[in-house]
Amino acid sequence: MSALEAALTAGRLAAEGLQRETVRLYRPGTAAFDWDTGTDGSSAPLALYSGPARVKPVARSRGEEVEAGEVNVTLREYTVSLPWGTDVSERPAVGDLVEVSASPDARMVGLRLWVTGIEFSSTATAWRISAEDRS
Template sequence: MNIDSVLAAGRRAAEQRMRDRIRLYEQGPDVFNREDGTTVPGETTTLYEGKARIEPVAQASGEDAQAGEREVRLLEYRVSVPWATELPTGQRARPGLRVEVLTSPDPRMAGLTLWVTGTTYADQATAWRLTTEDRS
């Protein structure tokens, strides 16, 4: 058995564990409406929508941070998507992109928004992994 067949089997097994459905997207800058004084969220651009596996980073204890006038706890999650996933031409995953959990076997996960903080690329990986944090 050669390395390519072992990797193919590992990638198939990794995909079988991807039971969540996500949307990876980019949020444009907010727009201020001078007429009524409101701020409207910027347009979103979807880069990927499909299956994923979301898991908390076991060793992460979370970090308290200030956001506006409230304190938030930053919890880390690893989001795995199929290894062969490609983003639109010229796009790379980068910090600041967002992951919205569309569906999950754990109903408490649906609607969760995670912020991408990093990504891992590797030719011998079984999945493409994004490091994210929950800023709620």
């Protein structure tokens, strides 16, 4: 094992030690209503990942206020770090959702984040996903 591989292995173990939240990463189902039959044909959400993660606010995030559907919302940026070797059923995409289901900080439970970007790197210590809180 090279010195780089040893350093990455140690860094990845350390990063996993910081992943104290449990999250669910999923793609929302598509809404569909059949006007001819009057039935709901919406598809179920697609589960991509469930397990440990680190959910951390971005230090430089100021909380940008925007208008959405005539309601003011504040966008706050987060970085969601999953274990580096995470396998997912499909690659996450912008618009997917991350929900915090457990955390040592009880205030984070139920936090819902929209994926805004996915980062890939062979020398990263964790798989990082950019997301935002739209509340």
